[in-house]
Amino acid sequence: MKRSKPLNSKLSQLFSPQNAIAFSILCFCSVIGWWLTTQSQINWSQPDRMVSMIQQQGIWGVMLYIGFLIVAIVIGPIPSTPVTVAAGAIWGPVTAGLYAAIGVSLGSLTAYFIGRTLGKSTVRALLGKVIYLSNHRGELYLGWLVFIMHLIPVMPYDLMSYGAGMSGLSLPIYASAAFLGIVPCAFFLTFMGSSFTIGLPFALTFIGLFLLMLLLLPWGIKRYNWLGLRDIIRIESQRSP
Secondary structure (H helix, E strand, O other), X not given: OOOHHHHHHHHXXXXXXXXXXXXXXXXXHHHHHHHHHHHOOOOXXXXXXXXHHHHOOOHHXXXXXXXXXXXXXXXXXXXXXXXXXXXXXXXXXXXXXXXXXXXXXHHHHHHHHHHHHHOHHHHHXXXXXXXXXXXXXXXXXXXXXXXXXXXXXXXXHHHHHHHHHHHOOOHHHXXXXXXXXXXXXXXXXXXXXXXXXXXXXXXXXXXXXXHHHHHHHHHHHHHHOHHHHHHOEEEEEOOOO
């Protein structure tokens, strides 16, 4: 009888309302992601057509677009970046950037919640790998890392979000750091999409600088361990049976 208490405690934790909510959200996003990638017949090489169809739905189209970005962050393989760029050409950089910032932020928070609640086994089953973020330098340093990795997305948002949740990084620090990094990145992508209407040479300069940063940062981390990131970030792929 004495052993039943720890067992009951584990069972109550496993079937807690928070776990049920996280699992339900994950299942819903997985079903939508499966439909988008296998059944929707969307031509991902022409994302402007998809955004045009969404725009015609008015306010419901905006909700669909934000929902699409949430699912894309939670599930991962869905190509959200080309769609965000196309949105900038159709809605304009400011409006599209606002929608993108909201959708990506909500998606990142959702992935953080799932990672924190359901843990590494679920994340590994979903993505095939997990990311470990060490907080031995403190939560503020880890918050700065989350900000940089969202500002310059050399690593997928889903991995960073799940990793931050599993590391136990506090919600206020994660939410503020992620949002502050997502906003300029989202507006940059929508700015790229509208570049043909607001001045191509000026836009290409910024695009070139951004791509240069995307190349330099991983190189610096690998060769010189910039910001000590190799001591903080570790990615573990799914083990072979």
